[in-house]
Amino acid sequence: MNMNFKSWLVGTTMLVMGTTGAFAEVVFNRGNSADPESLDPHKTSTIYEADILRDLFLGLTTEDAKSEIIPGAAESWTVSPDGKVYTFKLRAGALWSDGSPVTAHDFVFAWQRVVDPATAGEYAYMLAPVVNAEDITAGKKKPDEMGVKAVDDSTFEVTLNAPTPYFLEMLTHQATYPVSRANVEAKGADFTKPGNLVSNGPYTLAEFIPNDHIKVVKNPKFYDAANVKIDTVNFIPTEDRSTAMKRFEAGELDSNNDLPTEQLTDLKAKFGDQIKIGPYLGTYYYAFKITKAPWDNLKLRHAISEAIDRDYLAEKVWQNSMIPAYSFVPPGITGYETRTTDYAEMSQIDREDAARKVLAELGYGPDNPLKMEIRSNTSENHKNTAIAIQEQLKPLGVEVTYLNTDTKTHYGHLEQHGDFDVARAGWIADYKDPENFLALCKSGTGNNYSEYTDKGYDDLLAKAAASADPAERMKSLSEAEAVGVARDLCVLPLLYYSYKNIVSSKLKGWEDNVMDRHPSRFLSKE
Amino acid sequence: MLRYVLRRFLTAIPTLFVIVTIAFFLMRVAPGGPFNQEKGLNPVIKANLERIFHLDEPLWRQYVHYLQNLLRGDFGPSYNLPDFTVAELFKSGLPVSLQLGAMALTLALVIGSALGIWAALRQNRLTDYAVVAVATVGSTIPTFVIAPLFQLFFALTLHWFPVGGWGGGAFINKVGPVLTLTLPQLAIVARLMRGSMIESLHAHHIRTARALGLSDYSVVIRHALRGALLPIVSYAGPAAAALLTGSVIVETIFSIPGVGRYFVEAALNRDYTLVMGTVVLIAIFTVLFNLIVDILYAVIDPRVRYD
Amino acid sequence: MTDVPVITAPAEKGRSLWADAWGRLKANRAALWSAYYLVFMALLCVFGPWFTPHQFTTIYQDYNRVPPSLSAYPRPDMIDLAVKDAVQRARVQLAGWEEKDGKIFITITSAKPIDERMTRYIDRSSVFEETQVAEKSSDGLKLVMSTSVERQYFFFGTDNSGRDMLTRTLMAGRVSLAIGLLAGLVAVVIGVLYGASAGFIGGKTDEIMMRIVDVLYALPFIFFVIMLVVFFGRNFVLMFLAVGAVLWLDMARIVRGQALSIKRQEYVQAAEALGVNRWGILLRHIVPNLLGPVVIYMTLLVPQVIILESFLSYLGLGVQEPMSSWGVMISQGAKNMPFANWLIIIPSFFLTTTLFALNFIGDGLRDALDPKDR
Secondary structure, eight states: OHHHHHHHHHHHHHHHHHHTTOOOOOEEEEEOSSOOSOSOTTSOOSHHHHHHHHHHOOOSEEEOTTSOEEEOSEEEEEEOTTSOEEEEEEOTTOBOTTSOBOOHHHHHHHHHHHHOTTTOOTTGGGGTTBTTHHHHHTTSSOGGGSSEEEEETTEEEEEBSSOOTTHHHHTTSGGGOOOOHHHHHHHGGGGGSTTTOOOOSSEEEEEEETTTEEEEEEOTTSTTGGGOOOOEEEEEOOOOHHHHHHHHHTTSOSEESOOOGGGHHHHHHHHGGGEEEEEEEEEEEEEEOTTSTTTTOHHHHHHHHHHSOHHHIIIIISTTSSEEOSSSSOSOOTTOOOOOOTTTTSOHHHHHHHHHHHHHHTTOSSSSOEEEEEEEESOHHHHHHHHHHHHHHGGGTEEEEEEEEOHHHHHHHHHTTOOOSEEEEEEEOSSSOTHHHHGGGSTTOTTOTTOOOOHHHHHHHHHHHHOSSHHHHHHHHHHHHIIIIIITOSSEEEEEEEEEEEEOTTEEOOOOOTTOOOOGGGOEEO | OHHHHHHHHHHHHHHHHHHHHHHHHHHHHSSSOTTOOSSOOOHHHHHHHHHHTTTTSOHHHHHHHHHHHHHTTOOOBOSSSTTSBHHHHHHHHHHHHHHHHHHHHHHHHHHHHHHHHHHHHTTTSHHHHHHHHHHHHHHHSOHHHHHHHHIIIIIIISOSSOSSOOGGGOHHHHHHHHHHHHHHHHHHHHHHHHHHHHHHHTSHHHHHHHHTTOOHHIIIIIIIHHHHHHHHHHHHHHHHHHHHTOOHHHHHHTTOOSSHHHHHHHHHTTOHHHHHHHHHHHHHHHHHHHHHHHHHHHHHOTTOOOO | OOOOOOOOOOOOOOOOHHHHHHHHHHHOHHHHHHHHHHHHHHHHHHHHHHHSSSOSSOOOTTOTTOOOOSSOBSOHHHHHHHHHHHHHHHTOEEEEEEEETTEEEEEEEOSSOOOTTHHHHHHHSTTEEEEEEEEEOTTSSEEEEEEEEOOBOOTTOBOTTSOBHHHHHHHHHHHHHHHHHHHHHHHHHHHHHHHHHHHHHOHHHHHHHHHHHHHHHHSOHHHHHHHHHHHHOSOHHHHHHHHHHHHHHHHHHHHHHHHHHHTTSHHHHHHHHHTOOHHHHIIIIIHHHHHHHHHHHHHHHHHHHHHHHHHHHHTTSSOOTTOOOHHHHHHHHHHTTTTSTHHHHHHHHHHHHHHHHHHHHHHHHHHHHOTTOO
């Protein structure tokens, strides 16, 4: 009863205001796949949270509509000649949504908070380039020993372990966002609740009803508030993609950030260019358990890899929403040359013949089939991919079985280095840099599911980390990929991800970009 | 009777205790934990997270912690939604599920029973076959088919209702979910009622009543129905507990912020505290409704005695 | 006294409850036909897949998601697309194609000499077969291939991966029927024995037994299944256990309620007075008299079993690809509405008609077993 009266009241008020020519509130209903785990920027880990936090907070740097770096909370910065010290000049007059000024002390507080083991931020490693950050997270040093300093209220200084060319790129990640020290100290764990949350970005938090919606409203204290055209954004969790499509059609959603791939052809026919698909910095891959026979045999791994018809997977299984991949790092990073396996350009028939030969040499064939079990987490698409591969490898004498388990079991198993033959995994870039991908094949990394280790590879990565010259660095990374992926197949790349959005034609200012980031502040709605 | 009720309330406590204990240890057997995900966590950070949530302590110590908190009414924070405590999640979700479940239960019981009685009275005639046919179809179509059909037809084609969302509790938002929840239950109630009503109508005392010239209404409603109610009541107990705690399928497809989804999602996410919360919730409902059902048995059939 | 032959009428042969019921069941036309249908369905699902022109795992690359059709595939308008697809795969240029004498002639050109193995690319397509080189230009840059169109029939269309729906539906039927009927039976047997005992014995035993049911009811089902999978691996029997373990609880409750009421009937008291032992009373008096609602509920259980099984499979805890079940096919089909409606209509039809048949049999059984229905 209460709810209905209130909405009636609001409705009538808005009607009155509309007819008297006052502003009509512009509302953007944004489908966002899943509820955030948390609105504390230092405790988040998924892209769904990133999209919401990007509208609430402003990092030192931020991205424009095309996802290029522009000044954010810092209006300018200088870098020391050795590349290790960055000095940021914060924007004059910048305010938190509660009116207090944004100061360098807030940044110091925030960054120390991220790496503090007591916070247990999942992305604490993002700040690893900063002096002492890793030691603090491991508990070996105190948070106040971190290489960050507030020179004065509006100058923030960061000292890095080594010159880090992607540092500015990294600053768009939510782990580096500031939080108001006064606010966090006052409200403690409750600071993320609507009404308590203080933000310095284009929007403030108005409501958070789990599984229903998150409402953010325009922040009048934002320095660029005059150019923010959308007044209210409702982030709506849309786990069921089929329903999301129906809600979009009914006008209940203005956009959604995922699409049911098996229906893509029909959706494209129905919605035309409101469907937006394009390359995205992410790779879908299979990992062999390299420490287990027969997967330790390099020729066998390559045989399996070249036998797989990725074009078919991309076109028929994923309805052209994915692109065939022969390297680990996707294309699209300026200055970097991806290195592919040498059969990338061979015709499929030639590849299969070569694979057949290798398998025969090793003694496998239709009478003595090679048994291979593909594991993945539960999902329609993973299943269809595995089924297609199953059929592709059958004539070559490979008997594929498929096992799917729920997500936690799957990754738990991989993390524990459990037994498997081939396991599916994916990696989406945290920021635009190849190192983000290549680190996965480094010895001893947590995400190195195939347990690949090679000194040459590790050395090349270390060399890249130590280079001061960006071009040199890119070259070292490229060589590393040539060794680890193209030569040794530390991962079996299958497909590159694409972003899949559906965007109402009423929404203006949406720029497709390879990071698939679309801050609401640059959008408008007619 | 009163003594019986009191005794049942007392036995509810050890029952709950056993449920909580078994569930707690059962959860830990499953592989994977709350912090395994596609972007595998840096081991140092994972260790930090586990320390904060006390997951690095020996299992029995965690169990004792949990019990101590539970007795104080603290269900703990959700592991996968750390902004909220389990209690807060329930506070926002439970009223939603309760509303939908209560409406569905009432409709299913009332309409289902009416249809079942009607069919029984016209056994083996056209009405009977029609009701049985409709009930069969209703009980065989899964909710994950009814829901999208409703959305396609009533929402997208006729535009009478929204496709999804809770809309702050607006009536039109409830129609779809309630209908989807009601239909299968209605079908089952109708079939059960028809079956037991037919049996009841054949009983000797009904023949006597008719011979005595009692009106149809009196015969059916006041005499036959009583005998037929038993299976309905038996079924309604667990059905009520299930409906009121929400359906994961209906809530996902219609984007309803209830607690139903937690029963599945929390388990899949290994969100231990949230799972325990759902266990406690359903335990309470189960114990409560079974008690009500047992009392109703005694009310309906005076021959039933519990001592 | 004379010997008067005493003519006695032949003794009436007494009929047991079961013989009586069987007779009445056979007379019930609806139930009889339903039984025939059920048997037919079972035979169809068990033997049918051997007679269809397709395997249930074969993927037809060019026939992803095609609608059902009585006429053969490919349709004439699909040939052009198939030729273009195949040639593109081969990474050569398509000069043109034409149909002549019932065969298709494809002309391809390339900047480099063309390998004669190009025919394999055309063969790979599900549309063509027996591709041969018809003529080759002297510099090897142009090739004409002849190929025949391979006719396929997909009476029920194909699914999202390009597999024949008819065969898959029948294979899925094996799983659903087996699990539905067997798990349902298991749930009934356990539920009836447990519930009847609890209700009949009454008192403290009843309370403890029912509290155990409460406890099992409240436990998180998913964890239970995950635990089973961890300990016993993944197999068919496991699904039975999991599904049966959940569903006998409701049945036990219903049965117990009935038993509570029945045990106060005069004939039970009479039996007790006669000294019949408890087990005897249970099996010969209590259980047969509560079978009515039990049978009805069992027919309602089977759809629940099938839906529960599809839920488990969806979570990765049930049947694994390439096997499927009606429940799984229906849930996949539901996601594809309104575009590829045959994906849901066909398995739904099979499931619903089977369950209809089951319901009529159930009703027939109930009518047959009702001792008062004359």
